[in-house]
Amino acid sequence: MSSSAIEINDLTVAYHDNVVLQGVNLSLPEGEVTALLGANGAGKSTLLKASLNLEPPLRGQVSFFGQPFDAVRARVGYMPQAAQVDWDFPTTVFDTVLMGTYGNLGWFRRPKKPQYEAAQAALAKVGIEDLAQRQISQLSGGQKQRTFMARILAQDPDLFLMDEPFAGVDAASEKALTEVLIDLKNQGKTIVIVHHDLSTVKNFCTWAVLLGNKQVISSGPVEQVFTADALHRAYGIAPELLTTKS
Numbered sequence: 001m002s003s004s005a006i007e008i009n010d011l012t013v014a015y016h017d018n019v020v021l022q023g024v025n026l027s028l029p030e031g032e033v034t035a036l037l038g039a040n041g042a043g044k045s046t047l048l049k050a051s052l053n054l055e056p057p058l059r060g061q062v063s064f065f066g067q068p069f070d071a072v073r074a075r076v077g078y079m080p081q082a083a084q085v086d087w088d089f090p091t092t093v094f095d096t097v098l099m100g101t102y103g104n105l106g107w108f109r110r111p112k113k114p115q116y117e118a119a120q121a122a123l124a125k126v127g128i129e130d131l132a133q134r135q136i137s138q139l140s141g142g143q144k145q146r147t148f149m150a151r152i153l154a155q156d157p158d159l160f161l162m163d164e165p166f167a168g169v170d171a172a173s174e175k176a177l178t179e180v181l182i183d184l185k186n187q188g189k190t191i192v193i194v195h196h197d198l199s200t201v202k203n204f205c206t207w208a209v210l211l212g213n214k215q216v217i218s219s220g221p222v223e224q225v226f227t228a229d230a231l232h233r234a235y236g237i238a239p240e241l242l243t244t245k246s
């Protein structure tokens with residue numbers, strides 16, 4: 001059996017004394033596109049950050065491809081939730097994207113031609129080549145999302161952890177970004193996206209995880225997870241309001 005792309009055991013995370021994830025266990029297989037779902041405040045962003053030790057957990061272990069994060073850093077990409085990023089940081093779109101390649105460089109090595117080319121190709125892929133020299137503080141919401149998408153593409157990881165990549169993007173951009181994700185899946189990449197639009201989950205996600213009440217409520221192939229009852233437990237509203245378009 002192939003190892004899981006991500007394996008989480010007994011993960012408990014608290015902010016001060018407020019426990020937001022309690023003994024979470026989760027295993028996601030390689031090659032799937034997983035929708036990480038749950039109400040606002042359910043702990044989706046926290047789950048991703050704690051897995052990467054950006055928010056040190058109180059307890060628990062996480063492995064990627066059967067190894068600790070530090071051993072496989074370059075294979076794991078992370079796109080933070082745009083709302084949680086300091087966009088006033090003085091840097092250009094190009095340098096932000098180029099930074100995505102740094103994990104693949106050794107210590108004390110500077111980016112060279114292959115890294116510059118990867119950054120350029122990633123900008124082209126998401127259609128923002130013309131913004132390369134723009135300060136990131138001067139981008140629209142959708143352009144910020146594309147910048148972060150380009151950064152994770154430039155890194156070229158095997159596992160993409162993406163926190164709300166579609167937040168604030170228009171319909172045309174959402175379609176274009178979805179095609180990029182489908183293309184990645186077809187290359188065998190593993191993708192986890194925090195997503196709020198339940199109506200589109202089944203269009204491109206093969207796996208789903210529902211978070212609620214500090215726990216994983218349900219995890220598995222999208223058809224099995226996407227039941228009215230489980231959605232009701234995750235979102236706490238009447239199942240008929242959650243009926244999905246296909």
Ligand SMILES: Nc1ncnc2c1ncn2[C@@H]1O[C@H](COP(=O)(O)OP(=O)(O)OP(=O)(O)O)[C@@H](O)[C@H]1O
Nearest residue numbers: 015016020038039040041042043044045046047081
């Ligand atoms: N830095 C922090 N300090 C204190 N509490 C926090 C912090 N970050 C998040 N929380 C709290 O932890 C809980 C989980 O937050 P988290 O950001 O993980 O939720 P989420 O599922 O990503 O929500 P959303 O859909 O709104 O992005 C929330 O109750 C939130 O208020």
Ligand SMILES: [Mg+2]
Nearest residue numbers: 044045046081
């Ligand atoms: Mg979040």
